[in-house]
Amino acid sequence: MAVLEEATTPFTDQRPGTSGLRKTVAQFSQPGYLENFVQAIFDAVPELHGGTLVLGGDGRYYSDPALRTILAMASASGVGRVLVGRRGLLSTPACSAIIRRRQAVAGILLTASHNPGGPQGDFGVKLNTGNGGPAPEGVTEAVYARSRELERYRIVAEGGEVDLEREHETQIAGMPVAVIDPVADYKALMNELFDFDALRGLFASGRFSMVFDAMHAVTGPYAKALLEDELGAPPGTVINGEPRPDFGGGHPDPNPTRAVDLMARMEADDGPDFGAASDGDGDRNMIVGRRFFVSPPDSLAVLADHLDRIPGYRGRVMGVARSMPTSRAVDRVARAHGYEAFETPTGWKFFGNLLDAGRIQLCGEESFGTSSDHVREKDGLWAVLAWLSILAERRISVEAVVRDHWARFGRDFYTRHDYEGLTREQGDRVIQGLRDKLGELPGALTGPGLRVSGADEFAYTDPIDGHAIEGQGIRVTLEDGSRVVYRLSGTGTQGATLRVYLERWQGDALRHNDELQEVLGDLAQISREIAEVQAITGMVAPSLVV
Numbered sequence: 001m002a003v004l005e006e007a008t009t010p011f012t013d014q015r016p017g018t019s020g021l022r023k024t025v026a027q028f029s030q031p032g033y034l035e036n037f038v039q040a041i042f043d044a045v046p047e048l049h050g051g052t053l054v055l056g057g058d059g060r061y062y063s064d065p066a067l068r069t070i071l072a073m074a075s076a077s078g079v080g081r082v083l084v085g086r087r088g089l090l091s092t093p094a095c096s097a098i099i100r101r102r103q104a105v106a107g108i109l110l111t112a113s114h115n116p117g118g119p120q121g122d123f124g125v126k127l128n129t130g131n132g133g134p135a136p137e138g139v140t141e142a143v144y145a146r147s148r149e150l151e152r153y154r155i156v157a158e159g160g161e162v163d164l165e166r167e168h169e170t171q172i173a174g175m176p177v178a179v180i181d182p183v184a185d186y187k188a189l190m191n192e193l194f195d196f197d198a199l200r201g202l203f204a205s206g207r208f209s210m211v212f213d214a215m216h217a218v219t220g221p222y223a224k225a226l227l228e229d230e231l232g233a234p235p236g237t238v239i240n241g242e243p244r245p246d247f248g249g250g251h252p253d254p255n256p257t258r259a260v261d262l263m264a265r266m267e268a269d270d271g272p273d274f275g276a277a278s279d280g281d282g283d284r285n286m287i288v289g290r291r292f293f294v295s296p297p298d299s300l301a302v303l304a305d306h307l308d309r310i311p312g313y314r315g316r317v318m319g320v321a322r323s324m325p326t327s328r329a330v331d332r333v334a335r336a337h338g339y340e341a342f343e344t345p346t347g348w349k350f351f352g353n354l355l356d357a358g359r360i361q362l363c364g365e366e367s368f369g370t371s372s373d374h375v376r377e378k379d380g381l382w383a384v385l386a387w388l389s390i391l392a393e394r395r396i397s398v399e400a401v402v403r404d405h406w407a408r409f410g411r412d413f414y415t416r417h418d419y420e421g422l423t424r425e426q427g428d429r430v431i432q433g434l435r436d437k438l439g440e441l442p443g444a445l446t447g448p449g450l451r452v453s454g455a456d457e458f459a460y461t462d463p464i465d466g467h468a469i470e471g472q473g474i475r476v477t478l479e480d481g482s483r484v485v486y487r488l489s490g491t492g493t494q495g496a497t498l499r500v501y502l503e504r505w506q507g508d509a510l511r512h513n514d515e516l517q518e519v520l521g522d523l524a525q526i527s528r529e530i531a532e533v534q535a536i537t538g539m540v541a542p543s544l545v546v
């Protein structure tokens with residue numbers, strides 16, 4: 001085989017974020033840029049020599065050339081075998097499932113998740129390890145270190161010709177390559193967890209309808225195969241179901257602001273009973289009822305309350321976890337059920353050890369991510385099937401399920417305010433400013449008259465391996481128990497985004513109307529006042545409210 005050694009420039013970039021390397025397409029198309037990072041992966045993950053690699057992505061622009069480069073580089077670096085999704089497609093949770101079911105040693109996912117795609121959009125390379133989860137910090141650090149010293153990468157001359165449109169087995173310079181059905185393993189796994197007959201019964205009842213918005217991203221084929229073909233939902237249940245390189249020009253982030261088609265349908269008088277959407281790579285989910293949005297922390301809490309009634313989980317739920325900025329609603333459910341409850345930093349990789357150790361079976365983040373121990377990633381469609389299971393059993397509306405939850409546990413009013421488009425320097429100044437006054441905040445009286453009762457910066461020690469990490473967000477609590485959390489986004493590709501998370505628990509939630517932002521209005525004001533948002537950023541209000 002002819003292995004070529006090509007020159008590349010050592011990386012001078014900042015370290016990859018929580019979700020691997022995520023950059024603009026323009027940055028990725030610089031000569032040797034993608035190659036540098038990919039070679040660093042092959043060098044830093046020795047298991048790949050002779051091992052099986054799973055390869056795919058959300059189908060975004062630039063995926064095709066990148067797939068072909070990675071295949072030819074894998075061959076040159078001695079990878080044992082590559083399983084690649086047909087048309088280069090694999091959702092993040094499906095990739096995780098395939099790694100686990102087929103004993104692969106790693107996965108490379110070409111995705112920038114919910115970031116927009118297209119020539120002006122973003123691209124990304126994400127590394128998963130043999131447990132099917134995002135590479136832990138030790139591995140990403142090793143890749144990063146290697147990327148900074150690399151001057152050459154290895155690639156075979158042949159390899160650009162693999163037909164990715166059909167399932168078949170082939171080879172590239174001696175390395176076996178299988179082009180596989182992206183959906184089959186995932187569908188089989190869902191069938192093991194959920195009672196498909198019960199879900200079929202729900203659709204067959206004629207008294208239930210749903211719409212799933214795939215946002216022209218990777219979940220279209222998965223949702224059609226599961227909901228329409230397998231469970232009998234009528235054709236047309238899945239909208240925007242054809243994956244497109246630019247996601248149809250949209251922003252594949254499943255929240256009420258971005259999933260406009262779905263929200264419009266759910267507002268209609270004769271709208272569907274149940275709505276859901278997923279993001280670019282299929283790991284996120286938004287759940288909505290008719291004219292009723294379910295906040296992700298509430299969705300997590302409701303799932304925790306019902307999980308042991310779903311076949312795959314009966315009698316084996318021991319614990320649940322949430323990321324720190326996620327509301328504490330799920331903690332109350334854990335207490336009621338006698339489950340252990342964990343609070344982890346933002347980012348799915350922090351759930352990995354707890355899942356591997358069997359300490360938790362369910363986990364979630366406020367950013368529309370929920371999943372269980374069936375994979376080591378967030379799983380958008382899993383959450384949809386879990387909600388369908390609840391609805392099939394209880395035969396009441398989404399709104400009734402959530403209102404019943406609030407009546408039993410109280411309500412955690414919750415919202416996230418994003419201040420986007422800041423410079424890095426502005427973002428850092430906000431966080432540093434808060435850090436500097438952590439000591440003087442407790443006892444301080446805020447403008448709206450509430451006193452601060454506590455302030456700290458979240459640090460985490462992994463209960464399984466003892467790994468410690470600091471600087472994971474600033475937490476401020478008020479005397480009435482409300483909480484304000486501040487952190488900077490780690491997934492953006494330009495500038496900085498300040499995320500401010502607001503929450504207030506009320507036991508008599510049913511007495512309130514649904515004016516969420518009103519209930520949290522004073523907290524929003526307090527959050528800006530404490531962090532001096534206007535003085536530092538010039539912004540008087542968030543640019544995105546979720």
Ligand code: VG1
Pocket residue numbers: 019112113114279283284323346347348365366367369488489490491492499
């Ligand atoms: C965001 C979310 C975080 C999530 C991460 C990756 O990170 O807040 O909860 O784990 O995206 O999600 P940040 O640092 O921008 O706040 V995904 O769908 O890109 O895997």
Ligand code: CO
Pocket residue numbers: 113114279280281282283284
């Ligand atoms: Co995602």
